[in-house]
Amino acid sequence: MVFQIQPYGLQAMLKEGHRHLSGLEEAVLKNIEACQELSTITRTSLGPNGMNKMVINHLDKLFVTNDAATIVNELEVQHPAAKVLVLAGKAQQEEVGDGANLTISFGGELLHNAGELIRTGLHPSEIVSGYTKGINKTIEILDELVEKGSETMDVRDKDEVVLRMRAAVASKQFGQEDILCPLIADACIQVCPKNPANFIVDNVRVAKLIGGGLHDCCILRGMVLKHDAVGSIKKMEKAKIAVFAGGVDTSATETKGTVLIQSAEQLENYAKTEEAKVEELIRAVANSGAKVIVSGGAVGDMALHFCERYKLMVLKISSKFELRRFCRTTGAVALLKLTQPSPDELGYADSVSVEEIGGVRATIVKNEEGGNSVSTVVLRASTDSILDDLERAVDDGVNSYKAMCRDSRIVPGAAATEIELARKLKEFSFQETGLDQYAIAKFAESFEMVPKTLAENAGLNAIEIVSSLYAEHASGNNKVGINLEEGVCKDASLMKVWDLYVTKYFALKYATDAASTVLRVDQIIMAKPAGGPRRDQPAGMDED
Incomplete structure (x- = not known):
């Protein structure tokens, strides 16, 4: 028991x-x-x-x-x-x-x-x-x-910004701060709004490209997309841009339907009407003055064929966050369906071009004029882990800039x-x-x-x-x-x-x-x- x-x-x-x-x-x-x-x-x-x-x-x-x-x-x-x-x-x-x-x-x-x-x-x-x-x-x-005297500072004065940023960047990349700080300061000053307290850290982007060295790092007004353009047109100057979030393709109908075709002629006409419809849509976009089409989804072969015919450059951005930033950079409005955009919905970029940087094809969207709210720091280094560490140093620098916009006092x-x-x-x-x-x-x-x-x-x-x-x-x-x-x-x-x-x-x-x-x-x-x-x-x- x-x-x-x-x-x-x-x-x-x-x-x-x-x-x-x-x-x-x-x-x-x-x-x-x-x-x-x-x-x-x-x-x-x-x-x-x-x-x-x-x-x-x-x-x-x-x-x-x-x-x-x-x-x-x-x-x-x-x-x-x-x-x-x-x-x-x-x-x-x-x-x-x-x-x-x-x-x-x-x-x-x-x-x-x-x-x-x-x-x-x-x-x-x-x-x-x-x-x-x-x-x-x-x-x-x-x-x-x-x-x-450090209570007041001009956040657009590069020397003052670098002075306050050096310690934060040097703690991550000692010895490189003299190269990195001016780059980060430039990028921050470019996107600084009229009221510096509203500075948004996300507006300074980092593009990491393997190859080259720290001296090849540069800064661009605009965005760098780490992929190629879809069609054969690789460069556009002073381009109006139409952004379609839903993709550039013939849209499938919501409901299922059956089409009864009784002769070869009808089959041919059926294919032609589809072709004509796609051409009509692309022509409408071209007539609106757009030279670049940006797609948030798939780009159909037939649509791409007509884009080439009407000399339209086609980019594909699959990340919706990246697409939002692109719209912010160019001032475009993302449309859901492939329709003719109104002039207000078109964005603008000084140049959109595909360049090869260190064996990687990247699309560079430049906007030298005022009004753009994104700038990109292009980082170059030999390995991924060095690039990641450089990115962390840039992040620290940008965050320091945000902090000094709120309170510029130093000790x-x-x-x-x-x-x-x-x-x-x-x-x-x-x-x-x-x-x-x-x-x-x-x-x-x-x-x-x-x-x-x-x-x-x-x-x-x-x-x-x-x-x-x-x-x-x-x-x-x-x-x-x-x-x-x-x-x-x-x-x-x-x-x-x-x-x-x-x-x-x-x-x-x-x-x-x-x-x-x-x-x-x-x-x-x-x-x-x-x-x-x-x-x-x-x-x-x-x-x-």
Whole structure:
């Protein structure tokens, strides 16, 4: 006879197969450990000398990058506490478009220091309270560090734009920023609307073409389509453009019908009427003044034959997102059916031509006149992974432009801001009474992570660099940062290394919020995973 012991406590309340972790050792410190692991991965990629990571995702796609947002996106982090840090990094990427690495690394450092405080006997709520005071004081000090006169800027002044963009691009492509920044700045300035606050990141497109090198990169007003024209006509100047979203072909009827043909003559006439109908439609388009037809679907052989006869160039764009951008570039209206377009529905381009670039035939739609709202940065490099990394650098540059359109204030870069914040917060912690002061002191210490990491990634002696930075800042030179090339401390304004205020502000804010969220958790209760066979992830979607 077997006695069944009845479950009691939490086991009786929850389903079988659940997991429950509680207390400092099991929940809080384990959470801190998981977040530390994540920040250790991203930390070595911080700054211009950051190392690359090779990530292979669940679809076997290879990423070689030092962009923290891409790394944590593709890692598929499972641990619930580490996911909070990942979300903070994603929020930073969406808000500012740069600084995700700082968010994750700084959040990890805050939690590492909190772990030390917990082991010395502080309660997590005291640490959270100290960290909250710390971030409020940090924002006050950050406002004082803003460079005088940077509140106002002309977003169409290329030199000012490049100055603010350099740090973001250099962190992804160190040594190439002098080539890339002017290109990105030009592209952004071309599509900047009258009110810069309405700048749309999607209007700066990137076309990646294998072959050539970085010096072959250029910028075009208009679009680059990475495929050939359909017919034999490959070039059109000063062309009006008709866009048909539904395809250029004879349309099938909605209902099924039966045609009874009794003689060969009737059969011949039947084929001729179809031919005549298609010719009539194409002639109507040609008579409207259009020289280029853009199809969103299939292009029928018969329709193509008549397009050739009426000297119409035919392009096919199967992606509806790309078709929308094309309409935005040329000012055309996409029509559903093949009908004669009215003059208002026609678009215009200075030239539409097919060119061969590095063995790839690409259709280039140029619009040199004003009024176009899309510009394209053509990137050239030898491999796909280099092109992807260049694209990420361009994205960061464009996002920085959007951020500076909203708030153009800048603070010294090259870890000068972080050391100054650490120094001022240390002084602030001595004025506090109570247990909060230990948390504020650790918060200040966390800022040392940035100069330490930058120095370590560049192969310099971190302790020497940090102590000489403190010495410089104590004597009143609060713009002194690290010159990574020479391995010495130097004025950031002379090196022209500036960071955007908004990037720092949101990165530190999100990191502190994430750390506080993790520290407030004292129990983890996981239900049993849902049963049934595990479904494979769907294949990667189009990035649009």
